[in-house]
Amino acid sequence: MKEVKDMSKLACVWVIGEEVAAINELTAGAKTLGDETAVLFAGDKEQVAQILGADKVYYLGPLTDKILENYKPAIIKLVAEKKPNLLLVRNTKRGRLIAGALAANCGINVLTDITEIVAVGNGVETQRMVYGGAAFRKEKSTNRINIACVGAGLFQAGDRQAVPSIIDVDDVTPDVSIKCLEKKAKGGEKVNLAAAKRVVGVGRGLKAAEDLKMIEALAAELKAELGCSRPIAEEEKWMAKERYIGVSGVMLKPEVYIALGISGQVQHTVGINQAKTILAIDKDKNAPIFKQADYGIVGDMYKVVPALIDKFRK
Ligand SMILES: Cc1cc2nc3c(=O)[nH]c(=O)nc-3n(C[C@H](O)[C@H](O)[C@H](O)COP(=O)(O)OP(=O)(O)OC[C@H]3O[C@@H](n4cnc5c(N)ncnc54)[C@H](O)[C@@H]3O)c2cc1C
Known part of the structure; x- marks a missing residue:
């Protein structure tokens, strides 16, 4: 044929x-x-x-x-x-x-x-x-x-x-006008957020680096990867750059994305457009993230997150 x-x-x-x-x-x-x-x-x-x-x-x-x-x-x-x-x-x-x-x-x-x-x-x-x-x-x-x-x-x-x-390819003559002098393994973590099925993202609603423990505990309960908004990685440097989501960061395709204290600026939300389900938790009921979220909780994440961990543990 x-x-x-x-x-x-x-x-x-x-x-x-x-x-x-x-x-x-x-x-x-x-x-x-x-x-x-x-x-x-x-x-x-x-x-x-x-x-x-x-x-x-x-x-x-x-x-x-x-x-x-x-x-x-x-x-x-x-x-x-x-x-x-x-x-x-x-x-x-x-x-x-x-x-x-x-x-x-x-x-x-x-x-x-x-x-x-x-x-x-x-x-x-x-x-x-x-x-x-x-x-x-x-x-x-x-x-x-x-x-x-x-x-x-x-x-x-x-x-x-x-x-x-x-x-x-056998007739290769490399042009070595730029030569690699040294290669060092990159410090920090290796994470492939783009392939994660569940992602918990945290933003400026987080008050201190040590409070990340609470977010990590939630992510662990959900078997989710941790991500963040750009300021958390670029400005605060509380998380690795590989973990920030958005137009200049990683584009996600997870089943579930949970946004904690992230206002939902377009530079962030383009990175979560392809998430199947989005849950947002923010204390400001007018935060733009709620327009894109499938489920929203208006509240203080310092109260909501421990309550969620408690529920998941039960
Ligand atoms: C060229 C360019 C590229 C950019 N690329 C990216 C990018 O790739 N990714 C990215 O993320 N950003 C990017 N940004 C930055 C972006 O514009 C926003 O500034 C950033 O996403 C805001 O981060 P945020 O939501 O964490 O912070 P904010 O906008 O400050 O929002 C914090 C939110 O936390 C809430 N909050 C505060 N306390 C609590 C609490 N206790 N409980 C619950 N909620 C609380 C507030 O109500 C608020 O909604 C880019 C900007 C530019 C100009």
Whole structure:
């Protein structure tokens, strides 16, 4: 029987990256957008086996004394040769830099900070936030090749994934005008809030860092991850930056989000738009968070949270 092309998909979508978890997440998205998927990976060769879901992995080389950008010549050559319809990179400084280099060298359109992407004809339609998260803009790119910079949590890696075939790219001459001198493990915690099913978020309603114990106790009862609004991480520094939710932080997709002492400014709420159920607790009945919440409790969180912990324990 003749092969039937799925018209809602592009012929070929690639993912470029160096972190396996991020690559697997982007690959899950690539599979929804393209018939054929491939990953361009630079890093520890042993990690290639952990890359799942794509049809192929092009292995560029290690990153011991190098950075991903050093492989720009090989990436540009491969893209110019194979002409995938769409490339996906993480929306990080490094990902954006690769996107810029590809745009300059291969005439590719760069689609930044996207919150939604669908294949349309031979191009893509994307949505992204503008005015600091106060509004969304839809864009359509009909360019032959596009590269989208995607934040954490837009796609979710599946559980059972196919093992790709591995292709060692052999004519790689890294451009080492920038050399990696030292790598240090990042201090603090590693958390993937974007994948959490339940999240308890706390805001400026919290009076002191030590009161976090009360919030942690609630999160523990609910088997939930802890998150926060930006001021709690950036200003107070009571929680790691990886834990703040919103336009400049993490985008959540949990079953349940509980907002404690968070007023609900748009820069925060865009990060919880995709939560299935939102419960808000705030002492101000006019707090904007109540407009978005499915359930609301107007009250002092210092009274409501211990009462909830008590109830859950019983
Ligand atoms: C460009 C830009 C990007 C930004 N990006 C982000 C982002 O990604 N994420 C983010 O979160 N913010 C972001 N912000 C900041 C954002 O605009 C808000 O300032 C921030 O979200 C407010 O945090 P909050 O709700 O914790 O604090 P507040 O707005 O001060 O709200 C505190 C709430 O706690 C309530 N409260 C006080 N005491 C109690 C109590 N005892 N019990 C119950 N309720 C109580 C108050 O009634 C109030 O509603 C950004 C801002 C800009 C300009």
